[in-house]
Amino acid sequence: MDRIANNHHALPPPDGVSPAPQGLFKSLQGAYFLGYVPRAVALLCAGENPLTVAWHMPVNKKPFIYAVAIAKDNYSHKLIQEGSDFTLNFISVEYLEDMLIAGKHRGGEVNKWQLFKKLKPLKALTVEALMVEQAMLIYECKKERILDFPDHSLLIGRVELLHYRKGKLKVQKVRYPLHMGKRYFSENSRVYIYK
Numbered sequence: 001m002d003r004i005a006n007n008h009h010a011l012p013p014p015d016g017v018s019p020a021p022q023g024l025f026k027s028l029q030g031a032y033f034l035g036y037v038p039r040a041v042a043l044l045c046a047g048e049n050p051l052t053v054a055w056h057m058p059v060n061k062k063p064f065i066y067a068v069a070i071a072k073d074n075y076s077h078k079l080i081q082e083g084s085d086f087t088l089n090f091i092s093v094e095y096l097e098d099m100l101i102a103g104k105h106r107g108g109e110v111n112k113w114q115l116f117k118k119l120k121p122l123k124a125l126t127v128e129a130l131m132v133e134q135a136m137l138i139y140e141c142k143k144e145r146i147l148d149f150p151d152h153s154l155l156i157g158r159v160e161l162l163h164y165r166k167g168k169l170k171v172q173k174v175r176y177p178l179h180m181g182k183r184y185f186s187e188n189s190r191v192y193i194y195k
């Protein structure tokens, strides 16, 4: 493949910086699945319907704003478009099996709460959505805006209220499932404390 030209530097590169040698990298375009980058698996409830998400991130501190990419062919996308509030539930790795059930079935066809082995719903306090009783950390969110892309929408929510598990949210103990792409998962297993 041709080298991708990079003429966007505001400043010239520092002296001695050369292009990557031929053969060091294999260069691809559009390979969104590559890299084994671990991303926390969480359960988003769009109104009453749970789906698994791994493409999510904080985007602002005050107010606390959080973004999640939702695929347009998901049932939850329709619910969000129609104005549903949502909750984002961070759940320990021991419930991964249920999270994979939520990541496989379509909400319009089944009630995923009935398929879950362990996860149970509760009503959120400030938004019209369900949340997960077993979660360690929960964000209650109102839709702030939606950014449209070809196959996903970026759902941007304002976190109205946050819940965390009293006495359980310990940095040495939390074990969240991490999605590494395709069928690969891991969990955070070692905590470093930098001074």
Ligand SMILES: Cc1cc2nc3c(=O)[nH]c(=O)nc-3n(C[C@H](O)[C@H](O)[C@H](O)COP(=O)(O)O)c2cc1C
Pocket (backbone or CB within 6 Å): 041, 049, 050, 051, 052, 053, 054, 055, 056, 069, 070, 071, 073, 074, 075, 076, 077, 099, 100, 102, 103, 104, 105, 106, 107, 108, 179
């Ligand atoms: C580990 C994992 C991560 C996922 N991440 C996302 C995501 O970030 N955004 C998304 O739209 N779908 C994601 N999915 C796919 C949805 O969870 C899946 O399509 C689900 O069946 C949609 O449910 P719904 O049709 O009820 O909305 C993920 C699935 C898995 C298993």
